[in-house]
Amino acid sequence: DAKTTQPPSMDCAEGRAANLPCNHSTISGNEYVYWYRQIHSQGPQYIIHGLKNNETNEMASLIITEDRKSSTLILPHATLRDTAVYYCIVRALLFSGTALIFGKGTTLSVSS
Amino acid sequence: GAVVSQHPSWVICKSGTSVKIECRSLDFQATTMFWYRQFPKQSLMLMATSNEGSKATYEQGVEKDKFLINHASLTLSTLTVTSAHPEDSSFYICSGTGEGHKETQYFGPGTRLLVL
Numbered sequence: 001d002a003k004t005t006q007p008p009s010m011d012c013a014e015g016r017a018a019n020l021p022c023n024h025s026t027i028s029g030n031e032y033v034y035w036y037r038q039i040h041s042q043g044p045q046y047i048i049h050g051l052k053n054n055e056t057n058e059m060a061s062l063i064i065t066e067d068r069k070s071s072t073l074i075l076p077h078a079t080l081r082d083t084a085v086y087y088c089i090v091r092a093l094l095f096s097g098t099a100l101i102f103g104k105g106t107t108l109s110v111s112s
Numbered sequence: 113g114a115v116v117s118q119h120p121s122w123v124i125c126k127s128g129t130s131v132k133i134e135c136r137s138l139d140f141q142a143t144t145m146f147w148y149r150q151f152p153k154q155s156l157m158l159m160a161t162s163n164e165g166s167k168a169t170y171e172q173g174v175e176k177d178k179f180l181i182n183h184a185s186l187t188l189s190t191l192t193v194t195s196a197h198p199e200d201s202s203f204y205i206c207s208g209t210g211e212g213h214k215e216t217q218y219f220g221p222g223t224r225l226l227v228l
Contacts, residue, residue: 032215034216036219038156041203041222041224042221042222043116043118043205043207043219043220043221043222044156044205044207044219045219046216046217046218046219049215049216087155097143097144097161097163097209098161099146099148099158099161099207099217100146100207100217101158102148102155102156102157103155104155105155
């Protein structure tokens with residue numbers, strides 16, 4: 001699976017949009033970009049995933065560059081409850097029974 | 113999303129005893145389950161992968177005789193830490209994927225183990 005690079009930490013004011021970047025310059029054509037987050041002392045929570053088109057759900061939006069070498073997770077109106085470690089993971093979609101491998105992620109701190 | 117539960121949520125045990133952690137997929141059939149371990153201020157580390165009815169595949173450095181994994185049904189996997197020692201104290205997290213949920217892994221809430 002392709003390696004990802006994320007900033008170790010970011011701050012965001014409550015109510016503002018949080019834009020979390022991820023670089024995955026070695027991504028392959030069949031690899032998807034997944035985003036998970038882990039709130040302190042909890043299991044990871046699935047947020048969103050995509051291949052090349054931008055995706056949006058009730059939690060967030062995922063913007064993938066045209067060359068697919070980077071992406072941005074957008075939390076449109078961050079709240080204090082969005083404080084967590086956010087993980088960007090690249091993996092082939094086809095079900096092969098392989099696990100998600102977590103890097104160090106970005107610690108997002110949302111403050112009032 | 114799919115729901116995965118773990119029991120217990122936390123456990124304290126004496127050194128040398130064995131501890132069993134249960135992981136259940138509540139609303140989907142998990143053909144594959146994964147077990148992770150997380151030490152303080154570190155990321156999740158994959159311990160093993162188990163397919164229903166088959167022996168688990170362990171990651172390098174994980175002792176299969178110490179961390180016994182059973183995946184006897186499509187909704188239940190168990191991790192038994194045998195002869196636990198203080199260095200086994202950690203946050204253990206399971207996840208599952210399967211029919212209707214092949215694109216993503218869904219994670220349990222985790223079990224915190226403290227070995228005294």
